[in-house]
Amino acid sequence: MRKEDLVALRDVSFTLDKGERLGIVGESGAGKSVAAFSILNLISKPGYISGGEIRFDGKDLTRLSLQEMSEIRGNRISMIFQDPMMTLNPVLTIGTQMTEALHAHQQISKEEARQRAIDSLAEVHIPSAATRIDQYPHELSGGMRQRVVIAIALITKPPLIIADEPTTALDVTIQAEIMDLLMELCNSSGVGLILITHDLGVISQMTERAIVMYAGRIVEEGDTKDIINNARHPYTHGLMGALPQKTTPGQRLNQIKGGMPPLNEIPKGCAFNPRCPLVDDICRTTRPDYTTMGSTRVACHKALSEES
């Protein structure tokens, strides 16, 4: 690491079992997207991975050549992005964009690829898939477009999908449909999912395990149920408490004072210490290590116990 580099992620480790659904939560700038993008080596320059390894199928993804990486991207690990308007190419038909992934990774005839594309459009419940396939993205609604993006991600039958805020740009009723669809597909084909979102409700409904990130570090990791109901880290606790649902209507919301520090001003010791209600001397000087409490792993000197 060079001396003046900004550190976006620090000492982030997690594992994902086959077919598991993992959520990464955090506020903007917490590093959740960087963490997920690193898996596919999609960090844009001048950013780089300065240390550590990313193991997938027994291979270290950080050491692969460009070509080896292309074999993984879109084939073994697919990605779903936030805004389907930006992800789809506006001047190509949906069919072209869908079969592109197949032709890139498999020896497959044109007709066969087209049939596979139609099948996977039907799989994401797009009505009259055979005619839709020749349409352009602007002819579809936002929800439909996101379905197409999901179909493209799944067309090569990857064992893992990384979804970066897949429902944030959508309305609630469409969001519910898309979440339903993702769950259905994950369950039926045993696809693993890394879901990045800032919406704790989405995490609660979609994932089995969750990671909470703050200022480039994992502050808490555990079963989603425990994170939601029994948060150990004061930040997670504050985040949950700040939800309007947690307060009687009309009352003031519980707020966490201040904001997340920018990467070049991360405080000494625990990065959360200036905002933490439980802050102590040790928090200002020493970076907390992880302690295990039940199903959760938490980085805090003052981690909340069961009762509090």
Place this chain on the structure above:
Amino acid sequence: MSQPALVGVHDLYKEFPIHGGLLEQLSFENGRLIRKRESVKAISGVDLEVIKGESLCVVGESGCGKSTLARVIMGLIRPSQGEVTYDQKRIDDLSMGDMLPYRRKMQMIFQNPYASLNPRMTVQQTLEEPIRFHNPDLSNSEIKDIVVSVTKSVGVDPSWSSRYPHEFSGGQRQRISIARALAVDPEFIVADEPISALDVSIQAQVLNLLMDAREQRDLTFLFITHDLAVVEHFGSRVAVMYLGTLCELAPTRKLFSVPRHPYTQALLSAIPKLNQDSSEYIKLKGEVPTPVNLPRGCVFHSRCIHTNERCTREVPEIKVYDDTSIACHAVEEGRI
């Protein structure tokens, strides 16, 4: 209703033409020259009253016309038909000059604090401008005093006011745009998705700030949002919009405990909740129809599970049941 309305909207329509110039309107069909004019029907027949001192929330999905409604009320765009009143006086047909006193009383907070603050003006300049404009008699030092007190009241350090917007975080920027709205001492505030662009912990801070301001300054709010959790917390009454029309208007607690309109029911069930499986929501069939060609009858009928023949034919009128107004044939006929 016992109290008089501060702001009223009566039979409001707003259409945006999308047909272009004369040549673009012309086309050949079956050997004949046809002139076609199309428009987006953003609002089709909305009646609404905001009572003094209340916080009326308008919810709905993208494209339902909630932001257009806000803009028409503020006088930023003119309605195609219908009227807007303030203190029982019609204001939508006023000239720019006659509108001025109302502009001071009505202020707006926008969604995106990155776009609504001028990047080339310091906070001081941003806040001074509306005060100077609306109170030309004030001296410089009086204006400075107001700026200091208003920045303090939104939790921004007055010594930072020589800074530019880019030097602030999103939450602080939204505080500054709230300060700008409060600086001219308004009575009525239209907030168009004021916290949607912010992170959860910052949302709570800004929402608390708005609630403080509402109490201290006795403000009336029209709060536009798509986030129903915020509505339940902030609003005294809620108006649900769908495709340019009002579906249901009810006191907040009532709307959340017994939603009556089928669209409201679907909307409420779709909010992701903590500790609940995702599949327990009312699935709507189909998609939102385009506002260019509105469906006949009830605009919601193509997606509603309670549709009957009457819904496809006749536009439902708003009917009042106790303190709830609902536009739905099924509710009226007692089918729901």
